[in-house]
Amino acid sequence: MSAKTGYACIRAYLKTLDSSPGVYRMLDDQSRVLYVGKARNLKARVSNYSRPSPQHSARIARMIRETASMMFLTTRTETEALLLEQNLIKQLKPKFNVLLRDDKSFPNILVSREHDFPQIKKHRGAKKEKGSYYGPFASAGAVNRTLNQLQKVFLLRNCSDSTFETRTRPCLLYQIKRCSAPCVGYIDKAGYEALVGDAQRFLSGKTTSVQNQLAQQMQEASEAMEFERAAALRDRIRALTQVQSSQGINPQTTSEADVIALHVDGGQACVQVFFIRSNQNWGNHDYYPRISGEEDPAEIIEAFVGQFYANREPPRLLLLSHGLDEPDLMAQALCEQRGGKVEISVPQRGEKAELVGSALRNARESLGRKMSETATQGRLLKGLADAFELPAVPQRIEVYDNSHIQGAYAVGAMIVAGPEGLEKNQYRKFNIRGDELTPGDDFGMMKEVLTRRFKRLLKEDPDRQSGTWPDLLLIDGGAGQVSAVHAIMAELGVEDIPMIGVAKGVDRDLGKEEFHRTGRTVKALRHNDPVLYFVQRLRDEAHRFAIGTHRAKRAKAVSANPLDDIAGVGATRKRALLAHFGSAKAVGRAALADLKAVDGISETLAEKIYAHFHEGG
Template identity: 35%
Template sequence: MEFEFKAEDYPTTPGVYIMKDESGLIIYVGKALNLRKRLTSYFRSVQRHTPKTRVLVSKIRAIDVLATSTEKEALLLEASLIKKHRPKYNIVLRDDKQYVLFQLDKKSEYPRLKITRKVVRDGSVYFGPYTSSYYARETWKILGKVFPLRKCSDSTFRNRARPCLYHDIGQCLGPCVNVVPRERYMELVKKVEQLLSGRAADLVGMLETEMQQASANLEFERAAQLRDQVRAIRRTIEKQSVVLNSLADMDVIALSATDQGLGLGILFIRRGRLLDNKNFFWPGLTMDEAEEVLSSFISQFYSATKFIPGKILVPFEFDGNPAAELLSERSKSTVRIRTPHSLDEKKILEIARQNASLSASERKKDSILEVLASKLKLPEPPQRIECIDASHLGGEGMRVGMVVYEEGLPEKSQYRVYSFPELENSGDDYAALYNWVGRRIESGPPWADLILIDGGLGQLNSVEKGFSDFWQDDDPAPALASIAKGPSRKAGELDDRIFRPGRKNHLPLKPGSPELLYLQQIRDEAHRFVIGRQRRSRKKKTLNSELLSMPGIGPKTARLLWDNYSSIEEMKKASASELAEIEGIGKKKAEQIHHAFQSL
């Protein structure tokens, strides 16, 4: 039954509209300054819409609206709903992970430089982002060798009784136990801040002058230290290129369309240097959707815990005022979203566009997902793959781990572990997989296009029977396949075998073929994930038993402690006043817990 749109049913206020299909599934979320006017545009001159919008309109069976007082509030609500429901026809940012940053806590008496993925508005100074955590950690190691700042956490720093290994190898001045003049320590902090702020040339010049003076004064050990600092700085900045004459901090976003779809490139410019870049791609989209892509990308990408520069360059004018207001609120400083003005800014925007174009053109039609669909006889490429693996330790702790791959990439935020206490001590993998189907259906969509099971025909048949008994949706159940070790039965061999329902024999996939290697990669990720969770659960169970055996600590208090500390060692180091700061633990209880830990 087609949806009958009546404009008078909707308000003229700002807000968010939620479109649903015949099963009640949310298929699109949008925002509008005037809800009635925006919704009317969908049902007027439908033939002038893009193909994607025409298909969307044909699927609509209900529209809900949520009114807001401002367009900025609507933008914030839209981003939140997209992230939660991941509607099929929205521009969903799959790779929205937090990138690596350097954090320098300037409020501490002895600041430390640490790697983080979240921005906390606590007065710290942040540098980055780096899309490569490996490169960031290598840089951190180099800086730690020549600028010996403390490495330990604040809690450890306050409770340390003797110097750590970093002090012994000369990579920390040991302010925790040594009397280090703060002026000398802050000189190192200033140098690190200069380097990461992009003032490397000034820092190198200053250090080379100090090195020459030390050498002239026959202070050869001091001169050698300064020489190592200069080399470390040059190694750190050699991968960065100067792209702007001004010492500007900005992100530059550009779009490029090909026959394959729409690519987006973003460059991270810090102090005029190109620090890093990242590319995104949405298959099947055209430049007709460019404004929607850009608006949706900005609201989803720049979260409150991500570093947000003061300037974001975009390729064309669009209604970015609500987004700029939202980002300014998130970063607690003014953020401007605008098109390039100077020749330098136009050149850097072209570099971003070329990156976006390269990313889009590299998407081959004959992708691994299309090859997989052909080899497994699937109706279309599996955009969402769920892989499950049943695991237990000697029959104890029966669990099924599930990893999720979307558009060929792991979606770690959707990984899950399902526990089955009713199967404790049974070691029955088949029953666990059968029961998993019921649990998975209870959790609801999004449904997988393909479910990959770690195991052979027995495991495959258990999952197939589960869907036969529990699946009640009008649409077909997800496609199934299982992956079992080959005749060698050795991990890492290339002769694993793929089974599909309705076949007694395995599929003729060649050992070492891209599609088989890809399925092996997903299976190995599921195995790694569930085993890791299994061990973590077993360890925590043991530690929790130790914790609960202590006087004054019951299940509720143990939960509060685990929520605030990652190990019993950290709990032991915490002072009574620190424990008392935990909500739910008073001063008297904190002293009792602290005394119990000190008695161990």
């Protein structure tokens, strides 16, 4: 079948198919996946592609022409086929599917229940820790703002369990009235549990009862002439009011829903998602799925919903701006994902329609801003290509920088920019591993980073088809750095990628940058050239990312506890050791007999701990 393409190729598969539900993949002559689709009846669906039809859009016709082979996987039900289809689309990223490109997880607020005095904190990822989860919130910033206010209102701790166990006096948060200091016994378990209950009622939407209760307590304190306590309760009520006002639109009749609205213009799409939980708006997020411009809204929003909930739990209600082609099938798939009922609605009137209208307006405005930014970015990329005589306008620019302190905590950083601006989900950090490097050897660090980066590209995408190969490298440095990088690239056999070194220039002044290229004279751009500002922004962003990564690595190393490196010493045993000896350093100095005397530390584990601190001694 490999010799045939297009309709003839597809027709050849019909005799091998039956009417089972399943998923089909169309591949080109290089075995790259062009399209992934699902079908209630595989033979009937594939038959639709086996001959020309006026119902085929130009996109579908192109896809059929490029098809050189197909793959099939049958399933028991159409719902299973839908779930499998969305997983394969996310994994394979076929060029003719609508593709959700930004698929990050959303943060929640967790009231942890793994301790007698529960901790309130931000949480991402799988919900494995014991406790109550509230969310999702649209961004880490939204969670941090809410946590900040909740600390003022409910005085719950946010310190780690190990910090809690080792406190001997209250921390600064108690002094500024953000914590009730349970770590040193300033509040008993019953009193703290009451605060936890208030916080959970508030996060569940029962804001009025919490506020009324605080107001009553303030009145009682005032009548009892306990003015300091009354003032503290007044401050908590003010903070609670501020949280409520920052929630934005708070629907009265919609307790839990995701509001999803689509706007399409000029061959681009924006999907806006509002998160409504506990009758509160917990923020919104916009997405820009990859489309060809020929899809109808139902196809786009159906693909979005399927991929969006492929790895996250859907709410009880989805409010959509456009109907789906198969809403019952999608609802059934989401019910299986949630383990409970999920309703899909396209409201036409009332509060729910107003929520969708608000999301739709935001989608329209966000897409307008995005298109304006994309046009500006396109002009800057063309200007960059013209200024440095590049063979084509770059679609992917990679910028590299290093950060360290005299060689310590060394990291390399890579940022990526393209037609849509900075692509932060493509950023990469590299922990410098080279033990033979001289401390502060920037050339050696850059060699390690680029070698690791391009060896991986050569292994994973030798034909440069995935879009992850750069069209231009920007290096922070002058002629020496450029020469060293050119030698590295030549050694790897990838000398065809243009490279520019950005040096500070005369007096190391901003605006006097010099640009170094292999085999070319040093170049400078005029002071007010937009391309100069563009390159400066890219270099500064790479520097910011490198510095941030370096600081995080250094902070982690500084705060690391040597007990964390000992197999078998978990959180409970670490607490027992610290409580018994006072510090990790004292554990390291302890005699074997003293280690055996600690509750929960077996003779075998005591020997392992002693050996860890006395190797070679």
